Amino acid sequence: MSKDLSKVRNIGISAHIDSGKTTLTERILFYTDRIHAIHEVRGKDGVGAKMDSMELEKERGITIQSAATYCNWKGTEINIIDTPGHVDFTVEVERALRVLDGAVLVLCSVGGVQSQSITVNRQMTRYNVPRIAFINKCDRTGANPMKVTEQLQEKLELNAHMLQMPIGLENDLEGVVDLVTMKAIYYDGDNGEVIREDDIPAAMQAEADEKREALLEEVSMFSEELMEAVLEGGDIDQQLIWDAIRKGTLSLDFTPVLMGSAYKNKGVQTLLDAVERYLPCPTDVTNLALDLKEDEKEFAVTNDPEDPLVALAFKLEDGRYGQLTYIRTYQGTLTKGDTVFNSRTGKKVKIGRLCRMHSDEMEEIDSCGSGDIVALFGIDCASGDTFCSEDISCSMTSMHIPEPVISLAIIPVDNKAQVNMSKALNRFTKEDPTFRSYVDKETNETIISGMGELHLEVYTERMKREYKAEVEVGAPQVAYREAISQRAEFNYTHKKQTGGSGQFGRVAGFMEPMEEGEYEFVDNIVGGVIPREFISSCDKGFKKAVAKGSLIGAPITGVRCTINDGAFHAVDSSDVAFQLASVGAFKEGYMKAKPQILEPIMKVAVEGPTEFQGAIMGSINQRRGMIIGSMEEGLYSVIEAEVPLSEMFGYSTVLRSLTQGKAEFTMEFANFKPVPKSVGEELIKAFQEEKKNS
Incomplete structure (x- = not known):
C-alpha cells in the first residue's frame, strides 16, 4: 500500500549559534513520544540532548554534525534534520537544505536576526525552501518578538507576520494568543504537555483584534475567497485563513512567525501544528533531475512510488555501524535486497540493509518510498551521488560547496599515529566536502584545509579521540591568491633540439584581468598558424601556469588568456611542445601584467x-x-x-x-x-x- 504523501513533512531546523535549535528538537521528540525524558544541551545530568550524540558536541554544547530523526504528529510523519549554527559547519546546513522540503528558522527573541541567521536564510532562498520563523527564548530578559519580526522584514526582506502574540514576556511568559483562532493557548503540566485553550485576556483583546486585522489584510492577497470573506465582514472560516497562509508560505511570498520558549516548554506543539499546516509535503515541491541519456535535459521527478527509483545521497557518516549513507528518495520505491545504479560511477550497488535514523540510533526497515529520508549501510559512494533504477540514468542537481579558506599543517608524533591519521583523513574528506587534505610536495607535510579555526580544531580533536592519532598542529596558513592588475602581451617560442625530433611551438597573445571567475581561455587563432589539435595543449599549459604564481607560489585567479598568433613545425611540434610554450608565454607576460x-x-x-x-x-x-x-x-x-x-x-x-x-x-x-x-x-x-x- 502506497503512503499518503500529503501526510509527510521533511523539515530542517536552522539558526544562528545558541538560538535553541537542539533544545527545540528535543522538545519536539518529547511531545511526539519519540523520547520519554527531556535532557538539556548543557545539562548537569551528563546525558545531553538526543540530537547531540557526539562526545565533542556534549562537551562544547554545540552541534557539529547535522543529525536526522523522524516523528509522528497527529498522523503526519515528520522527518527532521537538526543542523549546526556555526558558519564553520555551513556545509551541514547546505546539504540538509538541498534535500528538505521546508524549514524552521529559529531566532532568539533577544539577539534577533544575527549574522548566521542571514547566511541560513540565504541558503534557504538558494534552494527555494519555504520557511516558518520561530522566535524562541521569549522567557529571557530583554525578549522582544515584535522587534525580531521587524528585523525579519528589514534585514532578511521577508514578508514576515506574527500569527501569535505572547501572553507576558521574560519571566511572566504564560502562553500565546493565536491570531487565527483568536484563542489564548496555555501549556500546563510539568513539561507543558497539557494544552489549554481559553479566552484572550481582556487587556490584550484590542491589540489582538488590531493585529488579526493586519494579518488578514496581508494573507487575503493569496486567496480570493478569503478576500471576499474579509470584505463581507462577519465570521471567517479558520480553514480559509490556514489555506491562504499555506499558499503564501509555499510560494515563498509569506513567512508565518510563531513564538515561545522551547526551554520553558511553551509554544512547541503549536509550532508542530504549523509545520503540518503550512509547510510543503513532497508533492508540493518541484525537484529537478538531469537525464544523462538525453544530453542532461532537465525533468521533474514525479514522487510516484510506482516509477523508476531516483534517490540522492546527501551525507556520509562513518559511525559505529560503519559507513552510513543518508539518502532522500524522490520517486520510486527502494526495498532491502534491491540492486540500484550509481549514475556517477556507473556501478551497480546491492542494498543490504536499509534503516531509519533516530540521531545515533538505527532502526531497520524493509523498504522506503518517495519522500523518505533513510540511511543505507555499507555502500561505497560519495556525497552528492544519485542512485536510480537501471532503466533510467539521471543525476539530481548538485549542492553548493563553499571553498576552504584556512589551512593547518599536521604532523603525526610517530608511525602508529601516521597510519591512524591517514585513516581519519580518508574518512573526514569523504564525509565533509569542505574539508580537504593534501601533502605539500616541498615540505612533505600533511596540510588540512577547512572553513575556519573551529572547523579544523574539531577535526584534529576527533583524530585524537576517535582514531588515537596523536598529531602536532602547525601554524595556520591563509589561502592567498595571486592576480594580475593590467593587460600584458606575450610572444614566446619554445625550441629544443635533442638529436632526432625536437620540440617547437610559438604562442603569442595577451592576458588580462577579469572580475568574475578564476581562469578563462580564449582562442582567436585564424589561418591555422597553430593547428586545431594543439589548441587544447595551449589551454592545458596555461592551466598549469595558473596553478602556481611566482610571487608567493599561490594559485593565480581572475585571468583571461587569449591567443591570437603562433607558429608550428611539421615534425617538431607536439602536445608537450605547445604546453611548454604556453607555460613560457604565461611566465613572460605575468610579470609585465603587474601581479599582486x-x-x-x-x-x-x-x-x-x-x-x-x-x-x-x-x-x-x-x-x-x-x-x-x-x-x-x-x-x-x-x-x-x-x-x-x-x-x-x-x-x-x-x-x-x-x-x-x-x-x-x-x-x-x-x-x-x-x-x-x-x-x-x-x-x-x-x-x-x-x-x-x-
Missing part, C-alpha cells in the same frame, strides 16, 4: 555589551579591519566589519579578555582583496627565504 597578492577577507560580526563597544572597535581596527556598521540593541551592540583572515587567528582569546568573556563573534568568507604593499613585501620575502632553504 590577494588575501581572503572575512565578514565578521561581533556581539557584546555596549560598554565594551569602543574596545571591540579598537581591536578590529588593530587587525586592519574595516567597520561596515554597528547597531545598538538595548544593552547589547553588534559590530559588523570586514577583516583579513590572517589577522583573525587567536581573536577569540583576545575578545574574551577584552570583554570579560561577555562577547562572541562569528565570521564567514566575504571576498578576496589585494594585500597592502608592506604585507605583500613581507610575504614575498618569506616565500623566497623558504624556497632558498628547501
Whole structure:
C-alpha cells in the first residue's frame, strides 16, 4: 500500500549559534513520544540532548554534525534534520537544505536576526525552501518578538507576520494568543504537555483584534475567497485563513512567525501544528533531475512510488555501524535486497540493509518510498551521488560547496599515529566536502584545509579521540591568491633540439584581468598558424601556469588568456611542445601584467555589551579591519566589519579578555582583496627565504 504523501513533512531546523535549535528538537521528540525524558544541551545530568550524540558536541554544547530523526504528529510523519549554527559547519546546513522540503528558522527573541541567521536564510532562498520563523527564548530578559519580526522584514526582506502574540514576556511568559483562532493557548503540566485553550485576556483583546486585522489584510492577497470573506465582514472560516497562509508560505511570498520558549516548554506543539499546516509535503515541491541519456535535459521527478527509483545521497557518516549513507528518495520505491545504479560511477550497488535514523540510533526497515529520508549501510559512494533504477540514468542537481579558506599543517608524533591519521583523513574528506587534505610536495607535510579555526580544531580533536592519532598542529596558513592588475602581451617560442625530433611551438597573445571567475581561455587563432589539435595543449599549459604564481607560489585567479598568433613545425611540434610554450608565454607576460597578492577577507560580526563597544572597535581596527556598521540593541551592540583572515587567528582569546568573556563573534568568507604593499613585501620575502632553504 502506497503512503499518503500529503501526510509527510521533511523539515530542517536552522539558526544562528545558541538560538535553541537542539533544545527545540528535543522538545519536539518529547511531545511526539519519540523520547520519554527531556535532557538539556548543557545539562548537569551528563546525558545531553538526543540530537547531540557526539562526545565533542556534549562537551562544547554545540552541534557539529547535522543529525536526522523522524516523528509522528497527529498522523503526519515528520522527518527532521537538526543542523549546526556555526558558519564553520555551513556545509551541514547546505546539504540538509538541498534535500528538505521546508524549514524552521529559529531566532532568539533577544539577539534577533544575527549574522548566521542571514547566511541560513540565504541558503534557504538558494534552494527555494519555504520557511516558518520561530522566535524562541521569549522567557529571557530583554525578549522582544515584535522587534525580531521587524528585523525579519528589514534585514532578511521577508514578508514576515506574527500569527501569535505572547501572553507576558521574560519571566511572566504564560502562553500565546493565536491570531487565527483568536484563542489564548496555555501549556500546563510539568513539561507543558497539557494544552489549554481559553479566552484572550481582556487587556490584550484590542491589540489582538488590531493585529488579526493586519494579518488578514496581508494573507487575503493569496486567496480570493478569503478576500471576499474579509470584505463581507462577519465570521471567517479558520480553514480559509490556514489555506491562504499555506499558499503564501509555499510560494515563498509569506513567512508565518510563531513564538515561545522551547526551554520553558511553551509554544512547541503549536509550532508542530504549523509545520503540518503550512509547510510543503513532497508533492508540493518541484525537484529537478538531469537525464544523462538525453544530453542532461532537465525533468521533474514525479514522487510516484510506482516509477523508476531516483534517490540522492546527501551525507556520509562513518559511525559505529560503519559507513552510513543518508539518502532522500524522490520517486520510486527502494526495498532491502534491491540492486540500484550509481549514475556517477556507473556501478551497480546491492542494498543490504536499509534503516531509519533516530540521531545515533538505527532502526531497520524493509523498504522506503518517495519522500523518505533513510540511511543505507555499507555502500561505497560519495556525497552528492544519485542512485536510480537501471532503466533510467539521471543525476539530481548538485549542492553548493563553499571553498576552504584556512589551512593547518599536521604532523603525526610517530608511525602508529601516521597510519591512524591517514585513516581519519580518508574518512573526514569523504564525509565533509569542505574539508580537504593534501601533502605539500616541498615540505612533505600533511596540510588540512577547512572553513575556519573551529572547523579544523574539531577535526584534529576527533583524530585524537576517535582514531588515537596523536598529531602536532602547525601554524595556520591563509589561502592567498595571486592576480594580475593590467593587460600584458606575450610572444614566446619554445625550441629544443635533442638529436632526432625536437620540440617547437610559438604562442603569442595577451592576458588580462577579469572580475568574475578564476581562469578563462580564449582562442582567436585564424589561418591555422597553430593547428586545431594543439589548441587544447595551449589551454592545458596555461592551466598549469595558473596553478602556481611566482610571487608567493599561490594559485593565480581572475585571468583571461587569449591567443591570437603562433607558429608550428611539421615534425617538431607536439602536445608537450605547445604546453611548454604556453607555460613560457604565461611566465613572460605575468610579470609585465603587474601581479599582486590577494588575501581572503572575512565578514565578521561581533556581539557584546555596549560598554565594551569602543574596545571591540579598537581591536578590529588593530587587525586592519574595516567597520561596515554597528547597531545598538538595548544593552547589547553588534559590530559588523570586514577583516583579513590572517589577522583573525587567536581573536577569540583576545575578545574574551577584552570583554570579560561577555562577547562572541562569528565570521564567514566575504571576498578576496589585494594585500597592502608592506604585507605583500613581507610575504614575498618569506616565500623566497623558504624556497632558498628547501
